[in-house]
Structure formats: structure tokens, C-alpha cells
Amino acid sequence: SxxxxxxxxxxxxxxxxxxxxxxxxxxxxxxxxxxxxxxxxxxxxxxxxxxxxxxxxxxxxxxxxxxxxxxxxxxxxxxxxxxxxxxxxxxxxxxxxxxxxxxxNGPPTSGTFAVSPYRGTALTTEFEFLLDGWSDDVDDYPLTYTYSYRQRVSRRGSSRGGGGGTSFADRRAANSALTPLVADQYASSWFVTTLPQANNVNLTCVGRVFDRYLSYAQ
The missing domain is CATH 2.60.40.10 (Immunoglobulins)
Structure with missing residues (x-):
């Protein structure tokens, strides 16, 4: 016993x-x-x-x-x-x-992210963001979405002599920072907005898909 x-x-x-x-x-x-x-x-x-x-x-x-x-x-x-x-x-x-x-937990999988059109005019063209086809375990729903952009600052206009150009450190910080296009996680996988204007800047658009545990894919 x-x-x-x-x-x-x-x-x-x-x-x-x-x-x-x-x-x-x-x-x-x-x-x-x-x-x-x-x-x-x-x-x-x-x-x-x-x-x-x-x-x-x-x-x-x-x-x-x-x-x-x-x-x-x-x-x-x-x-x-x-x-x-x-x-x-x-x-x-x-x-x-x-x-x-x-x-x-694991992040959502198997989806795509598209921005249309590929080119446009700042402050005028409406860009359509679509996070499509993402899925997760049934108990990980609902999914939510965020939309943001990252600036890619060029070296044009910089000055090696310190004459007011953009420094490497400033460019690196700007290139890594994400600027949100919506204030919080968004319930829709589709979003339309215009994009801002800035000199010597290309924008990289970033979409993220979150599950209920806040694990995300981008």
C-alpha cells in the first residue's frame, strides 16, 4: 500500500x-x-x-x-x-x-501583405493596405492589425564638413523607427490612407498581424 x-x-x-x-x-x-x-x-x-x-x-x-x-x-x-x-x-x-x-504560442501564419498603388503622390494618393489570408489556432482569435511606415532617409543633402547635413546616426535612427498610421490595433485587415511628405525620404510600409496573446507576424 x-x-x-x-x-x-x-x-x-x-x-x-x-x-x-x-x-x-x-x-x-x-x-x-x-x-x-x-x-x-x-x-x-x-x-x-x-x-x-x-x-x-x-x-x-x-x-x-x-x-x-x-x-x-x-x-x-x-x-x-x-x-x-x-x-x-x-x-x-x-x-x-x-x-x-x-x-x-506562435504568431499568425500563411498570409500576405500588399500596398496598392506601389507609387503615388504624398498627401494626395490614397494607398490601400491589405493583410490577407492570415490564420492561427482557433483559440488564438480574434486577430487584430497595425499599419505603420518606416522612413528610409537618403544621404542626399548631407555634408561631410558638418554643414547641416543628416548624420549617419540620425539616418540610422530614422530608418529603424516605425511611425503608426493608426492609433491602436485595428480590427480590419483592410486600411486606406494617404502618406506624408518629406524631403529625400522613401517610405517602407509595415503591416503586423496580432493574435489574442499579442504574438505577431509582419
Whole structure:
């Protein structure tokens, strides 16, 4: 028969029903307790492991660290399920364990982004943005969309002598920054707008598709 005084491993706070985005420098916390029903026994060891040899280094703390255990989401893969096992050992060597599952999210897939027309006149031409055919897991809906542009500043008009031209650092900052065309995530995959005017600037249009967990493709 089983030992009625065997130690108990209990996860006290962790939501297995949601998906976690595999984002760098982000951790999921699993709160747990290790207890002994027998007052004459003490808990000697707690040890976390990841099942099936998945992802060495996934744990964000040493295996035997106190609650909460941290999972390094930056080391997970999209659309994966990780089984994490907590084993506890008491002072006479009896053990018990519990397992939790952590499910990761993936971005929407299989769609396209089109802007029409390809050329036009700033402040006059209406450009049509279309994010078409994107799909995701059924429980990841609804999808939302953002529309923005990135400036690509040319070197024309710059001066190596410091005579008021655009510096390399300024051009790099402008080329990487996104300027939103809508204030927030947008419910429609279709959007029409004019585009701004600026000297020596080409615009790169960027569309992003988000799922309900805010994982996105662009």
C-alpha cells in the first residue's frame, strides 16, 4: 500500500490554460509548496526537471531553488508544450511528484501583405493596405492589425564638413523607427490612407498581424 505520510508536491499558482509567448528576457513563474503530513519527517529536497529532454537551460533558477520556479520563455519554441515535473523528497527518502504543462504560442501564419498603388503622390494618393489570408489556432482569435511606415532617409543633402547635413546616426535612427498610421490595433485587415511628405525620404510600409496573446507576424 502507498505511504499515507509520503511528502506532497503541490503547484499553488500557475495557469495551464493560457499560452505563453516565447519572448526573450521574459519568465513565467510557477508557485509551489513541498509539505510532509508526518511531523517527524522534513522535506529534504525539491527538484524541477523538464520532460523528454526538452530545452536544456529552460529553467530560470537552479532546479532546487525555492518557490517560485521560473521558466525562461526566451528559450522556448513557438507552438510547443513543455511538461515540467516537480519531485520532492523527505527525510527518510520517500518521494512524490507533480507535473504541469506550459504551452507556448506562435504568431499568425500563411498570409500576405500588399500596398496598392506601389507609387503615388504624398498627401494626395490614397494607398490601400491589405493583410490577407492570415490564420492561427482557433483559440488564438480574434486577430487584430497595425499599419505603420518606416522612413528610409537618403544621404542626399548631407555634408561631410558638418554643414547641416543628416548624420549617419540620425539616418540610422530614422530608418529603424516605425511611425503608426493608426492609433491602436485595428480590427480590419483592410486600411486606406494617404502618406506624408518629406524631403529625400522613401517610405517602407509595415503591416503586423496580432493574435489574442499579442504574438505577431509582419
Amino acid at each position: 502507498s505511504d499515507q505520510y509520503m511528502p506532497r508536491a503541490t503547484v499553488t499558482e500557475f495557469d495551464e490554460s493560457i499560452k505563453y509567448n516565447p519572448t526573450a528576457d521574459t519568465f513565467a513563474a510557477i508557485y509551489f509548496e513541498a509539505t510532509s503530513p508526518d511531523p517527524d519527517r522534513t522535506i529534504e529536497q525539491t527538484a524541477w526537471s523538464v520532460g523528454d529532454g526538452q530545452s536544456a537551460g529552460l529553467l530560470g533558477k537552479p532546479s532546487g531553488a525555492p518557490s517560485p520556479m521560473l521558466v525562461d520563455l526566451g528559450k522556448t519554441r513557438p507552438n510547443a508544450v513543455y511538461r515540467l515535473k516537480l519531485m520532492v523528497t523527505d527525510s527518510i527518502g520517500s518521494t512524490s511528484s507533480t507535473v504541469v504543462s506550459l504551452t507556448t
